[in-house]
Amino acid sequence: MSLLKIGVIPGDGVGPEVTEVGLGILEKVAKRDGLVYELHPFDLGGERFLRTGEVLPQADQDRLRACDVILLGAVGHPGVPPGVLEKGILLKLRFDFHQYINLRPVRLFPGAPCPVTGKGPDDIDMVVVRENNEDLYVGAGGFTYKGTPEEVAIQTSINTRPGVERCIRYAFDAARGRAARGAFKGLSEADKAGGYTRQVTLVAKTNVLTFAHDLWMRAFNEVAADYPDVKPGYMHVDACCMRMVTNPEWFDVIVTTNMFGDIITDLGAVLQGGMGLAASGNLNPTKTAPSMFEPVHGSAPDIAGKGIANPLAAILSTAMMLDHVGATPSADRIRRAVARVLAAGAPKTPDLGGKASTVEVGNAVRDAL
Amino acid sequence: MSLLKIGVIPGDGVGPEVTEVGLGILEKVAKRDGLVYELHPFDLGGERFLRTGEVLPQADQDRLRACDVILLGAVGHPGVPPGVLEKGILLKLRFDFHQYINLRPVRLFPGAPCPVTGKGPDDIDMVVVRENNEDLYVGAGGFTYKGTPEEVAIQTSINTRPGVERCIRYAFDAARGRAARGAFKGLSEADKAGGYTRQVTLVAKTNVLTFAHDLWMRAFNEVAADYPDVKPGYMHVDACCMRMVTNPEWFDVIVTTNMFGDIITDLGAVLQGGMGLAASGNLNPTKTAPSMFEPVHGSAPDIAGKGIANPLAAILSTAMMLDHVGATPSADRIRRAVARVLAAGAPKTPDLGGKASTVEVGNAVRDAL
Numbered sequence A, B: 001m002s003l004l005k006i007g008v009i010p011g012d013g014v015g016p017e018v019t020e021v022g023l024g025i026l027e028k029v030a031k032r033d034g035l036v037y038e039l040h041p042f043d044l045g046g047e048r049f050l051r052t053g054e055v056l057p058q059a060d061q062d063r064l065r066a067c068d069v070i071l072l073g074a075v076g077h078p079g080v081p082p083g084v085l086e087k088g089i090l091l092k093l094r095f096d097f098h099q100y101i102n103l104r105p106v107r108l109f110p111g112a113p114c115p116v117t118g119k120g121p122d123d124i125d126m127v128v129v130r131e132n133n134e135d136l137y138v139g140a141g142g143f144t145y146k147g148t149p150e151e152v153a154i155q156t157s158i159n160t161r162p163g164v165e166r167c168i169r170y171a172f173d174a175a176r177g178r179a180a181r182g183a184f185k186g187l188s189e190a191d192k193a194g195g196y197t198r199q200v201t202l203v204a205k206t207n208v209l210t211f212a213h214d215l216w217m218r219a220f221n222e223v224a225a226d227y228p229d230v231k232p233g234y235m236h237v238d239a240c241c242m243r244m245v246t247n248p249e250w251f252d253v254i255v256t257t258n259m260f261g262d263i264i265t266d267l268g269a270v271l272q273g274g275m276g277l278a279a280s281g282n283l284n285p286t287k288t289a290p291s292m293f294e295p296v297h298g299s300a301p302d303i304a305g306k307g308i309a310n311p312l313a314a315i316l317s318t319a320m321m322l323d324h325v326g327a328t329p330s331a332d333r334i335r336r337a338v339a340r341v342l343a344a345g346a347p348k349t350p351d352l353g354g355k356a357s358t359v360e361v362g363n364a365v366r367d368a369l
């Protein structure tokens, strides 16, 4: 494998703490598997903004673009108004680098605590394919009579057929990819007899968003026709939130809009044992620009600096990065090590009910590699 | 009390089954408490649409407007395309009758099954004040290049200062109303020392919806200043979905947009034991047009006609109707009867793990009155 250039944005709050641990795991697995890489650190986030007023200077963005992949810790700072860092860094990179898929696996590792009564690792193993470049996230909107009693504020969801279709296609391909692990357990005998092995559920709100989600529904039906081995399904977003809690075993691959994906993946994080375990990839599958991997959790200012943030989400995001660059055996090795530590029941950070530090958990994963 | 004119829309699927039981409870409590009312039935829903092509003729709407309140079972039919009945009946009435508040209590009765480990009735007692006349629900949007590979579909959230402000004010007033039951348990000692007795949390996405939710945030802060006894809080919608599951005891009153309210109240229904227990009121607090009360569940075509739908949501919605017309003692009587039946552990419909029929549960509540 050729030299991998990794841009690293540790960011704010617990971001640097968990990123450092993630990089330690990467170092060990790379040595073992003969992966060669170099790290390109970036000082971006709330601290820099407050110090210099800069959010994401063009020069930084150009250097980031020259990387193969990006590892991000977290951006977000209590001293910075809402939206500045999110829109200025995180969403800007997602959009400018055409990271049009936000891939968020929701899988309960044995040993991780699931707050839902009676559900276990066999029930919780889905992946959410969140559209990542459109919808309400485009920033389209405005005010009239701002600041007066007559003020009106609008915000517009923009959905394009190509943008929606590539996302749906990605989801169906992902379902096929999962077929290697066997048929989806939620399929009925009749489904299997009909030739289905996996399932994709579109989550939207067709009965209310009759423009945006009419486009989604038509695109979904047309793409589904190309995948006779994948069972297509539909669920309203409100029902989905309910069913993710009461019947997580109903889900295999979920494909959804940017906004709804944001919402349901936080719920997904709960199912898999909390934010401390939720990894994600902002993918540009065409590789015309770098993809970016980040834990779903934010900068968590309340626990920043205490050394107790759970590093597993950052570690699992590093594994997703390795998947993306084709080093799946190394990625699997990391996931197995995480699984071993969780199954052992210790060490655990406080979010999982333990007393261990970020570094102790990182070391345990390292030792389990 | 003067004669109450109640419009009744049993609707589709299980709607008629649960509405009939709700009316039976109303009859008994009215007799006992000396309430006089007359019922005005309306044949609206999927069956009528499929039979006649009519959704909501003007004459029906005029007759509905002449009622004091409306009881709705459910509208929704597998044979009707998505949106037709929802937009043609449910949303049309919510909008045309200026039912600008969708009030959805989330309260776990002792004996009702909560799927979240370690949480009980003491932890789950909140109310969601959902804005009900604006946001993505207004139906603003359109297509260009429809049906082609270049298609674009947009959908716009419209938010007005008066619409948002009246909703937020309603939430703060609701919080004050809850002070009669004692201070909110989730307040810290410092909060109480600071004079707070109750709490309102705004749930939005200010860091992404920087137009629509900037208006919401400003309106919220300004209204909050008028309520020094109510602690104002803010949570992003994604974090809220997580926290409703992991920390429901953090919430007292939630105020949110139409779309986010739709989503989080399905999650709220789960917390309180499922859709079979979730009641709601579409309120026009100015009483310039009738308010409408309905179970949060839909027409449930899969169990329609079997006589096993849980009638408790419809019964509790009837109680909310009585609250609205000032008959709170009667409403409380109904809620106590429901509480008694749930605490007894039987009879229960299948959704709660029992084997009883809709009518049996209704009779039990009737006997407990």
Ligand SMILES: CC(C)[C@H](C(=O)O)[C@@H](O)C(=O)O
Pocket: A086, A087, A090, A091, A262, A296, B207, B208, B238
């Ligand atoms: C920080 C925020 C802009 C972001 C989002 O809404 O996408 C976050 O919630 C996420 O899910 O990655």
Ligand SMILES: CC(C)[C@H](C(=O)O)[C@@H](O)C(=O)O
Pocket: A207, A208, A238, B086, B087, B090, B091, B262, B296
């Ligand atoms: C049926 C649908 C239009 C409705 C909504 O989205 O408001 C329902 O989900 C609800 O919550 O009452």
